[in-house]
Amino acid sequence: MSLIPVFPEAQIESLARVLGECGTGDQITRALRDRNLEDHSGQSTKWKRLHWVFSESQRQHGCSNRIIDFIQAFLAPGRFVGNSNEFEQHRARLNAILSLSGLEFGKDGQFRRTTIARTLDQAEARLKTIQRKLHGRSIHHEVTKYCRTELLQENYFHAVFEAAKGLGQRIRDLSGIEGDGAALVDKVFSIENPILALNFLKTETEKSEHKGFAQLLKGCFAAVRNPIAHEPKILWDGEEDAADYFTLISLLHRRLDQCFKVNITHF
Numbered sequence: 569m570s571l572i573p574v575f576p577e578a579q580i581e582s583l584a585r586v587l588g589e590c591g592t593g594d595q596i597t598r599a600l601r602d603r604n605l606e607d608h609s610g611q612s613t614k615w616k617r618l619h620w621v622f623s624e625s626q627r628q629h630g631c632s633n634r635i636i637d638f639i640q641a642f643l644a645p646g647r648f649v650g651n652s653n654e655f656e657q658h659r660a661r662l663n664a665i666l667s668l669s670g671l672e673f674g675k676d677g678q679f680r681r682t683t684i685a686r687t688l689d690q691a692e693a694r695l696k697t698i699q700r701k702l703h704g705r706s707i708h709h710e711v712t713k714y715c716r717t718e719l720l721q722e723n724y725f726h727a728v729f730e731a732a733k734g735l736g737q738r739i740r741d742l743s744g745i746e747g748d749g750a751a752l753v754d755k756v757f758s759i760e761n762p763i764l765a766l767n768f769l770k771t772e773t774e775k776s777e778h779k780g781f782a783q784l785l786k787g788c789f790a791a792v793r794n795p796i797a798h799e800p801k802i803l804w805d806g807e808e809d810a811a812d813y814f815t816l817i818s819l820l821h822r823r824l825d826q827c828f829k830v831n832i833t834h835f
Contacts, residue, residue, distance in 0.1 A: 572633050574626045575669060581619055582665045582723055583635070588615030590643060590658050599642040605634065636671075636679055645677045705811060708818035710738055724810035731817050732792040735785070738824060739764075749793070750786045757782035764827045781823055788816060 575583070591599075593614055600607055600621060609620030625634045639662070648655035662673050670684040712719060714734030718727035736748055743756045743763045756763045759775060766781050767774040792813055 571631050572636060572671070573631065573669070575622075575632045575635065577623075579665055579668060580622050580626070580635075581615075583639075583662065584615045584619035584622060585723070586658065586661045586665065587618055587639065587642065588613070593617075596642070599638060603634065603638050603641055605638060632669075639673065640677055640679065643673070643677065645675070705815050706818065707814050708821040710734065710821045710824075711814055711817050728792060728810050728813045728817075731814065732788060735788065735817055735820060736793075738821065739785070742824065742827065743829070749789045753782050753785045753789070757785070762830050764824075765830050766823065766827055781820075785820060788820060792817075 588596075593612075596614055596617065597607070605621050605625060607617050607621050608624075609617050611617045611620060622632075622635050622638075626632055643655070643658060643662075645655060656675075659673055659675070666673060667682060668684065670682055672680050672682040674680055711731045711734065714737070715727040715730035718724075718730055736752060739752060739756055740746060745752065745756050745763055747755060757765075757778065759769065759779060762769070762778075766778045769775050769778055
């Protein structure tokens with residue numbers, strides 16, 4: 569293949585993360601050695617090793633050809649005889665990233681040029697395709713608003729993180745109150761002096777519903793944002809967990825759709 573321009577930093581990291589999950593540390597070491605790519609990163613984490621090697625290769629050679637060469641060797645179809653599903657999963661994730669540079673990794677293990685997603689319509693079409701892969705679930709538009717890039721790259725780990733951050737931003741936008749996490753929810757959805765309300769808070773049933781919604785919001789921030797921000801990715805279970813988290817965050821956005829800003833006439 570002719571000279572391939574360097575990949576942007578975001579793509580380098582995404583490629584390294586995906587490839588780091590495609591084999592063992594020893595397999596990565598052998599593949600790097602076979603392709604004459606030196607690893608002086610000093611890292612033990614697989615994707616961080618690859619990220620350093622890829623970045624250094626582009627710096628030295630001014631192109632991404634040696635990264636492409638590594639992918640072809642490391643993900644040679646012969647490595648996956650009897651396990652074609654795994655190969656296709658890896659290939660699909662890589663192609664979601666590579667398509668941003670007009671490249672496609674074929675079933676035969678060869679690279680080809682493909683159309684770059686240059687317009688919003690093209691990006692939206694790809695985004696909808698990815699959404700359908702999330703078990704056909706109806707995802708609220710406010711969820712994808714904050715994580716389009718991550719979804720296009722099928723980076724579900726960070727897509728969920730960004731979607732949860734977007735939930736907090738929407739509460740700030742609706743309420744006009746600054747803050748974050750549980751403290752923001754407590755202030756905005758207080759029973760005694762609410763800024764936003766799910767109902768008129770006249771009966772015990774209405775108060776319980778309102779308090780339950782606030783607890784769900786706080787639980788989402790605690791279960792999604794905090795662990796994802798601080799725990800290692802090994803605790804993450806990929807697309808299945810992402811689908812569940814997107815469904816939860818979508819539910820919370822739909823309930824926010826029903827909320828109104830409180831003023832004296834409501835009570």
